[in-house]
Amino acid sequence: MHNKSLKELSIGLQNKEFSSVELTQVFLNRIKQHQDLNAFITITEEIALQSAKEADIRIANKKTDSLTGIPVAQKDIFCTLDVKTSCGSMMLDNFNAPYNATVIEKFNQAGAVMLGKLNMDEFAMGSSNETSYYGAVKNPWNTHKVPGGSSGGSAVAVAAKLAAFATGTDTGGSIRQPAALCGITGLKPTYGRVSRFGMIAYASSLDQGGPMTHSAEDAAIVLQTMAGFDPKDSTSVDLPVPDYSATLNQPLTGLKIGLPKEFFSDDLNAEMATKLSAAIDEYRKLGAEIKEVSMPNLKLAIPAYYVIAPAECSANLSRFDGVRFGHRCENPVDLTDLYTRSRGEGFGKEVKRRILMGTYALSTGYYDAYYVKAQKIRRLISDDFKNALTEVDVIMGPVTPTPAFDIGEKMSDPVEMYLSDIYTIAINLAGLPALSIPAGFINEMPIGLQIIGNYFTEAHLLNIAHQYQQVTNWHQQTPKGFA
Amino acid sequence: MxxxxxxxxxxxxxxxxxxxxxxxxxxxxxxxxxxxxxxxxxxxxxxxxxxxxxxxxxxxxxxxxxxxxxxxxxxxxxxxxxxxxxxxxxxxxxxxxxxxxxxxxxxxxxxxxxxxxxxxxxxxxxxxxxxxxxxxxxxxxxxxxxxxxxxxxxxxxxxxxxxxxxxxxxxxxxxxxxxxxxxxxxxxxxxxxxxxxxxxxxxxxxxxxxxxxxxxxxxxxxxxxxxxxxxxxxxxxxxxxxxxxxxxxxxxxxxxxxxxxxxxxxxxxxxxxxxxxxxxxxxxxxKAQIKANLPELPHAKKLRFKTDYQLDDESASILTSSRTLSDYFEAVVNASGSEAKLCANWITGDLSAALNKADLEITDSPISYERLAGLLTRITDNTISGKIAKQVFEELWQSSASADEIIAEKGLKQITDTGAIETIINKIIADNQDQVEQYRSGKDKVFAFFVGQVMKEMKGKANPAEVNKILKEKLQG
Amino acid sequence: MSLTTNDVNKIAHLARLGIDAQDTESYAKDLSGILDLMTQMSELNTDAVEPMAHPMDQAQRLRADNITEINNRDKFMSIAPQTEDGLFLVPKVIE
Incomplete structure (x- = not known):
């Protein structure tokens, strides 16, 4: 059952081949069996079985949605009513959210079954899932390797088939990078497409939630439920949501693909270049035209991002002060002690590093040199994409410089860790949609192909990814021991 | 320094x-x-x-x-x-x-x-x-x-x-x-x-x-x-x-x-x-939508009050200090048909004083604009004198009756019947010959004494203009 | 550009962030490394560029002035560290 696509699961449920309770039990068993992967922070077994029962009633009454009765695992960044929402932090280890995120609300309405909450880098700050208070998540392809981050638990839950699908969030690559490193499909929608209400903020102008699935076909179904205008989020965009599944089979004849020369320079790992080249050849065969494009300011994406994201996070994380919720230190002697100790104890090292960085970048005397400068560069990068996307329909490139690295390998050097986000970060600065699909293996570890489109062209990106997945089977590979 | x-x-x-x-x-x-x-x-x-x-x-x-x-x-x-x-x-x-x-x-x-x-x-x-x-x-x-x-x-x-x-x-x-x-x-x-x-x-x-x-x-x-x-x-x-x-x-x-x-x-x-x-x-x-619904601003309203109603600067300032007060004033002017100045004086004078004393806002005034207008109408048409009006005002404040009802009930209607006034004046002149002599010898101030005596006798209800006129004729003999 | 441990302590205080004394040195080193990365930005002239705060060139949506929230105090208080009589408690505030 756990190997079926979302469409197959839905048909199976509706035809009573199996019930939602049975399906849910299969996944709950797998979760317990593979707890060593450390993908889950919280397993919500009771809630899952209860929702599965309700879903079965809905199915019997033929009041179904495409996700009714299907088990999902949620990144622990989405607030879930009365269920621990830790954001991977000791700060929120005792936090049972008093409301649901809009995304959770939408899945509940669709009748999806929540299996639990997934491990992640603390407050979504990390590229390896090693900054989590709950420990590193292991990559099922090789448990000595990282799964990527920050949605590492999500990528692992899908790759190891611990859930039919998962949600992730992407601020600088946090959906696409772990998807690539775990061999699954991950989509970061256009900024504003998916509500951010109840999604604990890291960097508000960059954060976006999206689906993490086995295939583009599955991603289309999940995005259909996640997307849409939310009056509770001022940055949510009020545009109609297209039928993402309806256009999956359109032919790609005449599709113009742009390859940024900055992505394919000599710096790119030779094996990675070969694999991507092979993937692009598949698109040629599907009728696409390939063109080189240039985005001269891309190289400044990392410094700009590492000013903007920490600046926003330094303010976003001020609310964690030990007064109204979350961790509070023992016996504070005065207010300053309450703040500094609660925050000092509650946050891990990477979070502190980014709060310090952001606080510095916004402080008197440095604001113009760092923050304003970074925002100007953000404009230039965004313009680079806009220009390129007038010449081509989509841009393709790597997701990561290398396949998954070893757990512990880059923890001692934050700068090196940041540099591994080189191919994903610029897309968040521009607010564009992008997805990562499995495109082969290097040393038995999966790698991804990134497809970047213009604003609100998710349907087209899914169509392009789906066509590739019709002629390749990278996305159907399963890590050993997880079949 | x-x-x-x-x-x-x-x-x-x-x-x-x-x-x-x-x-x-x-x-x-x-x-x-x-x-x-x-x-x-x-x-x-x-x-x-x-x-x-x-x-x-x-x-x-x-x-x-x-x-x-x-x-x-x-x-x-x-x-x-x-x-x-x-x-x-x-x-x-x-x-x-x-x-x-x-x-x-x-x-x-x-x-x-x-x-x-x-x-x-x-x-x-x-x-x-x-x-x-x-x-x-x-x-x-x-x-x-x-x-x-x-x-x-x-x-x-x-x-x-x-x-x-x-x-x-x-x-x-x-x-x-x-x-x-x-x-x-x-x-x-x-x-x-x-x-x-x-x-x-x-x-x-x-x-x-x-x-x-x-x-x-x-x-x-x-x-x-x-x-x-x-x-x-x-x-x-x-x-x-x-x-x-x-x-x-x-x-x-x-x-x-x-x-x-x-x-x-x-x-x-x-x-x-x-x-x-x-x-x-x-x-x-x-902006246009807001502008269309914007109330007349105090400054513009004050200027209008000065030109349209001939109010002095101070009254115009006070009356335009709040929208409810200026609305009240304009309602009184329209309803009473009285001179705007008279309305302004009563509102900034007696009414404001009473409201202040009771610590009330104009919106909570016990005297509605209609009732005050009723009183001012009777001053304008000479039914009552200014002095009697103050008495009626007290009653308006205490009760819910209209000015006309109070005037009728208390018999405060001004006496304009010259015959009645003459009878009283004749009696007072007869009773106060000394003062008549003084007046006739040039002591104009004594005139006020006669007015006071007449008003006292007539319980303040005599029309002051009539009293003045008849007294002058009689005293000059 | 490099930051001293003193700089780190000042920033940490501004952010009300307790950091272990033995870690200050490593934060100073890490932050200096990150700042070195930032200096690349200054090589590009951006005088004519308008800063971009948001990916979307959109206007703020306005909400009608309606009361839509009900009293949920008990629920909120139940997740708070220290409360009394419907108030959140903190160490004494001195003005």
Missing amino acids: EWETVIGLEIHTQLATQSKIFSGASTAYGAEPNTQACAVDLGLPGVLPVLNEDAVRKAVIFGMAIEAHIAPYSIFARKNYFYPDLPKGYQISQMDHPIVGKGHLDIEVDGVTKRIGITRAHLEEDAGKSLHENFHGLTGIDLNRAGTPLLEIVSEPEMSSAKEAVTYMRKLHELVRYLGICDGNMQEGSFRCDANVSVRPKGQVEFGTRAEIKNINSFKFVEKAINHEIERQIELIENGGKVVQETRLYDSVKDETRSMRSKEEANDYRYFPDPDLLPVIIDEDF
Whole structure:
């Protein structure tokens, strides 16, 4: 059952081949069996079985949605009513959210079954899932390797088939990078497409939630439920949501693909270049035209991002002060002690590093040199994409410089860790949609192909990814021991 | 040495919206602690602000009333600092692009009109309250007020005395209430003032170092606090000291200001645009719609009252100080058919005095405009005299009867029957021959004695003009 | 550009962030490394460029002035570290 696509699961449920309770039990068993992967922070077994029962009633009454009765695992960044929402932090280890995120609300309405909450880098700050208070998540392809981050638990839950699908969030690559490193499909929608209400903020102008699935076909179904205008989020965009599944089979004849020369320079790992080249050849065969494009300011994406994201996070994380919720230190002697100790104890090292960085970048005397400068560069990068996307329909490139690295390998050097986000970060600065699909293996570890489109062209990106997945089977590979 | 004072005021007005600036929680005053603080107001993880249209509208109304530039593009910024009444660790405010730009307000001090520049007015959210009652040595935090919309109105440093500052503050208070954008309730903190005060030797161009006096919540205290601060600064400088830029708190009990060191420490607010909110775009349609519904502004109305109703400056000022008062006045004029001046005198005189005494607002007046108009109609058509009218007014205040009913019931109708008046006058002349002699020998003052005697005899109901006329004829013999 | 441990302590205080004394050195080193990365930005002239705060060139949506929230105090208080009589408690605030 756990190997079926979302469409197959839905048909199976509706035809009573199996019930939602049975399906849910299969996944709950797998979760317990593979707890060593450390993908889950919280397993919500009771809630899952209860929702599965309700879903079965809905199915019997033929009041179904495409996700009714299907088990999902949620990144622990989405607030879930009365269920621990830790954001991977000791700060929120005792936090049972008093409301649901809009995304959770939408899945509940669709009748999806929540299996639990997934491990992640603390407050979504990390590229390896090693900054989590709950420990590193292991990559099922090789448990000595990282799964990527920050949605590492999500990528692992899908790759190891611990859930039919998962949600992730992407601020600088946090959906696409772990998807690539775990061999699954991950989509970061256009900024504003998916509500951010109840999604604990890291960097508000960059954060976006999206689906993490086995295939583009599955991603289309999940995005259909996640997307849409939310009056509770001022940055949510009020545009109609297209039928993402309806256009999956359109032919790609005449599709113009742009390859940024900055992505394919000599710096790119030779094996990675070969694999991507092979993937692009598949698109040629599907009728696409390939063109080189240039985005001269891309190289400044990392410094700009590492000013903007920490600046926003330094303010976003001020609310964690030990007064109204979350961790509070023992016996504070005065207010300053309450703040500094609660925050000092509650946050891990990477979070502190980014709060310090952001606080510095916004402080008197440095604001113009760092923050304003970074925002100007953000404009230039965004313009680079806009220009390129007038010449081509989509841009393709790597997701990561290398396949998954070893757990512990880059923890001692934050700068090196940041540099591994080189191919994903610029897309968040521009607010564009992008997805990562499995495109082969290097040393038995999966790698991804990134497809970047213009604003609100998710349907087209899914169509392009789906066509590739019709002629390749990278996305159907399963890590050993997880079949 | 002669000193010169420079004062600028920052006034925080709570906008009279139903719900908060960024959430759907109620702004009503006086609720049980934290019962009107929703997840957004508490700054819980993941929640997001959505801007209240009415707060924007009220800010624009104010901008139009002070003839200010309304920014077509304004942005919200985060002002970062840690304080327990500030749940998010930042206040959503405006920094570089406030919604209301440069405007002005004219004030009058000692008969001279002075134009005070208003630098800007910006929208922001109010903080909660710290309660210092003894919770085992701890402080309690009530966040009901957190998120209440505020319009911070910043003046230019153009006031040169405490008196000017208070006049400006009163004028602004009058204006925001007139516009209906703020209830002006100072006890409840709806209208609060911070004063920036500095002194410099007379004639010096550069400003002296200023001190900011925080949260002065009554007109009386503003004047006292500023005057005290001026004295403190002058004394300090004259004794060889230096004013330091700092925040001070006015202690109304001790009548002094003292330094607030706790708020001084590390004031680096790290303002930056709030990424949860987009730029506020105010287009011509939005402005036109507000302009069409804008009430006649006090200044324009005062001019109209002076020309259309021939009122003097003082009456026109008083009557246009609030919309309800000017509406009342105009309703009385229309309903009574009396001279506007008479209406104005009664409203600014007897009615205002009675309202003041009873501590009532015009909206709560026991005498409706119709009932006052009824009284004034009877003065105008000579049914009663001005003196009797005061008696009727007392009755109007006490009862719910109309002026006509009171006049009829108490028999206060003026006697204009010359025959009746003549009979009485004849009797009084006969009884007071000495005074008649005095009058005839040139003592004009005695005339008043005769009028008094007649009125007394006729219980004040005689028409004074008739009495005068007949008395003159008879006394001249 | 490099930051001293003193700089780190100042920033940490501004952010009310307790950091272990023995870690200050490593934060100073890490932050200096990150700042070196930032200096690349200054090589590009951006005088004519308008800063971009948001990916979307959109206007703020305005919400109608309606009360939509009900009293949920008990729920909120139940997740708070220290409360009494409907208030959140903190160490004494001195003004």
